[in-house]
């Protein structure tokens with residue numbers, strides 16, 4: 001039971017899809033052009049959009065971009081091309097799922113339900129709080145240290161999926177399945193691209209992660225911020241910091257609470273030298289030390 005916006009220029013396909021989706025209980029708005037589709041998204045706020053990429057008036061990818069600029073509506077794209085590169089391009093451009101033409105109305109209905117299920121499951125959840133990072137699944141708002149962070153829908157979904165399994169490593173394959181609905185994988189780069197966008201917005205880098213920790217060859221782990229990971233560019237209050245117009249003698253220099261030298265220096269468990277560091281008797285000479293003797297003379301083998 002969803003309000004489905006169907007944009008398809010082929011009269012026969014549009015009519016038959018419209019009929020079968022209505023029969024499945026959906027309220028369908030069938031339109032034939034990209035321009036009408038974009039206008040309808042803004043005006044009618046459908047639950048899901050089914051978008052044919054080959055339209056007479058606008059390129060389907062442009063329609064997708066226009067829709068994304070005004071709405072987070074889930075978009076299922078119908079395309080004739082199923083090569084990896086095209087599919088990844090569509091997903092990166094903001095599509096939630098895709099179907100390859102020709103497709104059955106039963107498949108479309110299943111995909112519509114799957115997309116809505118993925119979104120709907122997030123609607124009744126508690127706020128997730130992880131050391132400075134707060135995620136509200138209902139309002140879909142995220143803050144870092146109390147400061148709101150603007151995320152795209154996919155970035156938010158990615159963060160939410162990771163937060164549901166905070167502390168555990170989640171593989172890219174699992175993320176493709178849970179965030180993009182692609183259990184068969186095939187778009188690691190899609191995950192990487194969204195992760196890097198997400199990192200930038202959370203104020204971290206792969207080299208200096210605060211929340212998103214890559215585990216090479218395995219996946220990504222969302223973990224609470226480590227206070228030691230914020231060395232910060234020297235909040236040293238001294239008067240030298242603001243050489244400026246010298247007209248601010250008094251309290252102008254706010255040292256700020258950020259200077260917490262405390263736990264930053266964690267030397268960790270002292271380095272244990274281990275057995276390798278014992279030079280003396282521990283290393284038996286072993287047979288390996290006699291390479292020449294072990295080598296058979298040429299021609300010795302039968």
Ligand code: CA
Nearest residue numbers: 009052054055
């Ligand atoms: Ca078409």
